[in-house]
Amino acid sequence: xxxxxxxxxxxxxEDFKSITEGHVGMYVCGPTVSGESHLGHARPYxxxxxxxxxxxxxxxxxxxxxxxxxxxxxxxxxxxxxxxxAKKALLERxxxxxxxxxxxxxxxxxxxxxxxxxxxxxxxATGHIVExxxxxxxxxxxxxxxxxxxxxxxxxxxxxxxxxxxxxxYGILSGRNLEDQLDTTRELDNQEEKRNxxxxxxxxxxxxEHIMRWPSPWGEGFPGWHIECSAMxxxxxxxxxxxxxxxxxxxxxxxECEIAQSAVCNHKTMAKYWIHNNMxxxxxxxxxxxxxNVIKLSEMxxxxxxxxxxxxxxxxxxxxxxxxxxxxxxxxxxxxxKGSEKAMKRLWEAYQVLxxxxxxxxxxxxVLEGEEDIDxxxxxxxxEFDEFMNDDFNTAKVLANMFxxxxxxNGIQDKHIPLNVLKVETLILLKQKLKVYIEDIFGLKQExxxxxxxxxxxxxxxxxxxxxxxxxxxxxxxxxRNELTNLGVLLKDDKSGETTYTIQ
RNA sequence: GGUUCUGUGGCCGAGUGGCUAGGCUGAGCUCUGCAAAAGCUCCUACAGCGGUUCGAAUCCGCUCGGAACCUCCA
Numbered sequence: 001x002x003x004x005x006x007x008x009x010x011x012x013x014e015d016f017k018s019i020t021e022g023h024v025g026m027y028v029c030g031p032t033v034s035g036e037s038h039l040g041h042a043r044p045y046x047x048x049x050x051x052x053x054x055x056x057x058x059x060x061x062x063x064x065x066x067x068x069x070x071x072x073x074x075x076x077x078x079x080x081x082x083x084x085x086a087k088k089a090l091l092e093r094x095x096x097x098x099x100x101x102x103x104x105x106x107x108x109x110x111x112x113x114x115x116x117x118x119x120x121x122x123x124x125a126t127g128h129i130v131e132x133x134x135x136x137x138x139x140x141x142x143x144x145x146x147x148x149x150x151x152x153x154x155x156x157x158x159x160x161x162x163x164x165x166x167x168x169x170y171g172i173l174s175g176r177n178l179e180d181q182l183d184t185t186r187e188l189d190n191q192e193e194k195r196n197x198x199x200x201x202x203x204x205x206x207x208x209e210h211i212m213r214w215p216s217p218w219g220e221g222f223p224g225w226h227i228e229c230s231a232m233x234x235x236x237x238x239x240x241x242x243x244x245x246x247x248x249x250x251x252x253x254x255x256e257c258e259i260a261q262s263a264v265c266n267h268k269t270m271a272k273y274w275i276h277n278n279m280x281x282x283x284x285x286x287x288x289x290x291x292x293n294v295i296k297l298s299e300m301x302x303x304x305x306x307x308x309x310x311x312x313x314x315x316x317x318x319x320x321x322x323x324x325x326x327x328x329x330x331x332x333x334x335x336x337x338k339g340s341e342k343a344m345k346r347l348w349e350a351y352q353v354l355x356x357x358x359x360x361x362x363x364x365x366x367v368l369e370g371e372e373d374i375d376x377x378x379x380x381x382x383x384e385f386d387e388f389m390n391d392d393f394n395t396a397k398v399l400a401n402m403f404x405x406x407x408x409x410n411g412i413q414d415k416h417i418p419l420n421v422l423k424v425e426t427l428i429l430l431k432q433k434l435k436v437y438i439e440d441i442f443g444l445k446q447e448x449x450x451x452x453x454x455x456x457x458x459x460x461x462x463x464x465x466x467x468x469x470x471x472x473x474x475x476x477x478x479x480x481r482n483e484l485t486n487l488g489v490l491l492k493d494d495k496s497g498e499t500t501y502t503i504q
Numbered sequence: 505g506g507u508u509c510u511g512u513g514g515c516c517g518a519g520u521g522g523c524u525a526g527g528c529u530g531a532g533c534u535c536u537g538c539a540a541a542a543g544c545u546c547c548u549a550c551a552g553c554g555g556u557u558c559g560a561a562u563c564c565g566c567u568c569g570g571a572a573c574c575u576c577c578a
């Protein structure tokens with residue numbers, strides 16, 4: 001049973017074999033930090049976090065590189081006007097790095113909320129200007145780029161002609177051919193500098209008002225949109241690495257351009273497997289700035305957005321993403337999110353019950369007819385976890401199996417099902433596997449809001465209530481429970497007379 | 505217009521040609537001092553029309569609808 005991944009390049013599921021045994025190099029396109037991250041951004045970073053975690057689970061040593069795009073022309077919302085008053089004092093002027101820092105911090109905050117493991121290396125575009133310039137010079141030297149008025153463009157047509165011969169035409173990833181694009185490319189600035197409409201910028205001459213600028217062999221300017229990923233992946237992962245990931249919307253032109261740039265420099269395909277996650281949609285439409293339909297992550301967490309009926313916990317969103325396959329679109333909706341919230345809670349509570357299960361004394365356990373199959377069923381469900389993950393990271397199916405285990409776990413807790421229907425080794429495996437999958441691979445967690453002191457106080461209240469109940473003083477017992485409910489602490493009496501609480 | 509996808513029950517979503525995931529919601533029952541939780545049971549599906557097949561949600565064709573990309577975009 002080996003890992004299979006869907007490779008966008010071949011449009012097929014392929015057996016995953018890393019280039020260097022035991023090691024995986026993975027590059028994922030990170031955010032452009034010119035604005036606050038929104039719900040759509042959560043998809044790739046949660047998806048690739050799970051992939052990262054799973055590869056580690058398979059005992060690969062993973063170098064996970066995710067860039068921060070902090071170079072380009074940035075404007076903060078609402079500060080545009082200020083920016084244009086160039087004569088103002090330095091401190092009043094928009095400092096690009098200040099902006100970039102602000103949104104980078106916000107991004108990191110959100111990623112932490114989602115419990116994602118930070119990448120091994122998180123290089124910034126501005127920190128790798130030199131590497132990008134060196135790469136551009138190499139492309140020029142190889143004859144696939146030309147300079148015009150202080151800008152440098154990639155010669156797509158020449159590349160396509162030459163590299164088609166070795167099976168790497170321009171458009172190999174997205175399935176486009178160059179002729180189609182010549183007719184459809186729209187008019188852009190400085191189009192007249194290009195030899196061909198499909199050519200893309202490697203380096204751009206900075207007009208006087210442009211604040212982000214660096215010296216280069218072609219004058220002061222800034223790097224083009226695609227070169228950073230080629231330069232940085234090459235630097236940290238080598239000429240050829242295992243996985244290149246990102247959103248489907250980056251396939252063209254971004255990844256296509258990366259492939260071309262790297263191919264010219266290294267004469268090989270940069271990545272073996274291309275993995276693309278699909279979009280989060282809202283009313284069937286991609287969530288994106290240009291559609292004006294974004295819900296920022298900070299808004300998701302607080303519920304402060306006209307489309308939100310309530311706040312959603314980061315773990316709810318993480319769970320929501322895991323419930324679908326990463327290559328399908330995922331439609332946002334309050335009903336769906338609320339469903340995930342409840343489901344996640346149910347799963348987590350069953351998991352907590354499971355962890356305490358061997359403390360239950362199983363006195364007169366009689367295994368009834370039909371129940372002897374349960375052990376086999378549990379083993380099958382658990383074995384399928386790996387099978388489903390190996391099949392292109394099918395987290396949705398793994399979760400479905402987990403939910404088939406939930407009634408069994410709860411049934412044992414409620415004593416509908418005797419504990420000894422499960423062999424000792426099955427119970428051990430069940431605990432171990434759920435822990436690995438829920439916590440280590442899926443990265444789900446539940447905050448321990450309480451802490452020791454609160455727990456002691458609650459235990460005290462529970463004891464008092466229990467005493468009241470035993471005296472049939474339901475006025476007191478209900479008062480305790482109702483008041484606690486108002487404070488967001490739910491009490492539950494289980495079959496054995498024990499009371500547990502959950503904090504909302 | 506081109507490229508690539510897609511259409512599953514009230515909602516979100518898995519689905520490798522035969523064994524008709526799963527979650528949420530709704531209905532009923534059990535348990536319970538009452539709750540809550542839990543357990544059990546149930547109702548709504550595969551856009552339409554053809555074709556291939558012993559058999560199709562799954563393959564093929566057509567029709568209709570939706571999306572992404574072709575411009576920065578996760």
